[in-house]
Amino acid sequence: MDLLSLNGMRFYAYHGLYEQENREGQYYDVDLQLSLDLSRVCSTDSLEDGIDYSKVYETVRKEMETPSHLIEHVAERICQSVKRDFPKVKDVTIRLRKPHPPIEGSTIGCAEVVLKR
Numbered sequence: 001m002d003l004l005s006l007n008g009m010r011f012y013a014y015h016g017l018y019e020q021e022n023r024e025g026q027y028y029d030v031d032l033q034l035s036l037d038l039s040r041v042c043s044t045d046s047l048e049d050g051i052d053y054s055k056v057y058e059t060v061r062k063e064m065e066t067p068s069h070l071i072e073h074v075a076e077r078i079c080q081s082v083k084r085d086f087p088k089v090k091d092v093t094i095r096l097r098k099p100h101p102p103i104e105g106s107t108i109g110c111a112e113v114v115l116k117r
Helices: 019-024 039-044 053-064 071-085
Strands: 002-013 026-036 091-099 110-116
Touching (some): 002 053, 026 071, 053 071, 071 110
Antiparallel strands (some): 026 091
């Protein structure tokens, strides 16, 4: 299998357990790696044989816009949606980061979940 990655996607969203997170929101960072056969698109140079990055981005954006309590849940929804919307994709690896999670007294740079589906 070949890999196609979309890295550094940033979204402003409202995920979290606490009222402040849901009211104020914050930025989240997403990296997505798709496993699929790219041999045909490599030889034809035709988007019809590949994956339209802008449509993948829109799928991720839609899921990021749906509030959830946990980033694990958001990441799982993104994986399911990408596999549903893009049947050529065999596997999805997602890294979803929540910068500066609200943990009292902490200086954590980010909380991150990595799923492979």
